[in-house]
Amino acid sequence: MRQAPEKIAVLCHSGAGGSGVVATELGLMVARAGHEVHFVGSAVPFRLAGHQGFQGPYYHQVSSFAYALFEQPYPELAAANTLTEVILEHGVTLSHAHYAIPHATAAIHAKSITGRSRVVTTLHGTDVTLVGAEPAFRHTTRHAIERSDHVTAVSHFLAEQTREVFGVDREIEVIHNFVDAERFVRVTDPRVRARFAHPDEALLVHVSNFRPVKRVEDVVQVFARVASEMPARLLMIGDGPERPRAFELAGQLGVIGRTQFLGSFPDVQTVLGISDLFLLPSSNESFGLAALEAMSCEVPVVAARAGGIPEVVEEGVTGFLAPVGDVDAMADAALRVLRDRDLYLGMGRAARQAALTRFHPDRIVPKYLASYARTVGEAVY
Numbered sequence: 001m002r003q004a005p006e007k008i009a010v011l012c013h014s015g016a017g018g019s020g021v022v023a024t025e026l027g028l029m030v031a032r033a034g035h036e037v038h039f040v041g042s043a044v045p046f047r048l049a050g051h052q053g054f055q056g057p058y059y060h061q062v063s064s065f066a067y068a069l070f071e072q073p074y075p076e077l078a079a080a081n082t083l084t085e086v087i088l089e090h091g092v093t094l095s096h097a098h099y100a101i102p103h104a105t106a107a108i109h110a111k112s113i114t115g116r117s118r119v120v121t122t123l124h125g126t127d128v129t130l131v132g133a134e135p136a137f138r139h140t141t142r143h144a145i146e147r148s149d150h151v152t153a154v155s156h157f158l159a160e161q162t163r164e165v166f167g168v169d170r171e172i173e174v175i176h177n178f179v180d181a182e183r184f185v186r187v188t189d190p191r192v193r194a195r196f197a198h199p200d201e202a203l204l205v206h207v208s209n210f211r212p213v214k215r216v217e218d219v220v221q222v223f224a225r226v227a228s229e230m231p232a233r234l235l236m237i238g239d240g241p242e243r244p245r246a247f248e249l250a251g252q253l254g255v256i257g258r259t260q261f262l263g264s265f266p267d268v269q270t271v272l273g274i275s276d277l278f279l280l281p282s283s284n285e286s287f288g289l290a291a292l293e294a295m296s297c298e299v300p301v302v303a304a305r306a307g308g309i310p311e312v313v314e315e316g317v318t319g320f321l322a323p324v325g326d327v328d329a330m331a332d333a334a335l336r337v338l339r340d341r342d343l344y345l346g347m348g349r350a351a352r353q354a355a356l357t358r359f360h361p362d363r364i365v366p367k368y369l370a371s372y373a374r375t376v377g378e379a380v381y
Helices: 018-032 075-090 100-114 138-147 156-166 216-227 243-252 268-274 289-296 327-339 341-357 361-375
Strands: 007-011 036-041 058-061 094-098 118-123 150-153 202-207 232-237 259-263 277-280 301-304 319-322
Touching (some): 007 018, 007 075, 018 036, 018 094, 018 118, 018 289, 018 361, 094 100, 100 118, 118 138, 118 156, 118 361, 150 361, 202 268, 202 289, 216 277, 216 327, 243 259, 268 289, 277 327, 289 301, 289 341
Parallel strands (some): 036 058, 118 150, 202 232, 232 259, 277 301, 301 319
């Protein structure tokens, strides 16, 4: 049978956010499967560093251009131009755009210029709920969704919301995110954990981009309630506009001495691997990749019942869910897990099992390869 396309361009954000992480991890696995992968972006993707070699994957930087007549940069046009060059020079037959604007629109533009390279667009969340819902981008986002050759979404919630927000009735294939269960594992070396907490302290963790939707002040409030009942420490990983408010609140609540703000900490898997509980009180999450990475490390999750989180965290099995903003309910749930050793261990095992079965790359990546094959008209192998 004919094989899936061998030359694939990947457009994604370069930062540590979920869409860029998923795009990079997927591209790396597609490359390991023997395909030629070309990343196109303004900077080397966060998790691509150290993985490039003579045989790829390859990275092509989007050029920038400053001109007095232009009041703002045009990332879509610059990305489309670079992608066009990659398509023509390397014979790329499929472009996988992670995020509707500017990546899907750039890929569609490059396809129009070259007459080549079909477009698969993966919707990750805020490209629909935040950027796409903004009136200034509503029509262009809808156009990107409608003109892509194939569209996927990372959760059933996001697929349904896309249909509602933009009134599109096209097929949107749901392919959940995955986690590298070989890298995100429990860390049992007590010396590693001792860097952040004493043996008798519970270690809670939060990972995000510290944007308003993440409700990082709720994280601090939940932790303050937990810390008033038992010895505990909190690790805050990431950075963003809400970080100063969270830091200030930790001081006001008297837990700043037990809270560490680690910034964009590169070794996330090690920190998750030594943690006892993951907090995710977001008001909206299309999926909740950081929660899944914690689950792979046998860490139970306490989260808000919002967006696609219930598709990842199974209530009462791998964690607990509470209404958005209900910090008391989240604190009660956290204390329940941390005080009951059997419950904690059982949830940790169930969380790891979910990562190994429902969200393992061996289950998810073939779905993307099959979608690639269908999109270019080849037989699925």
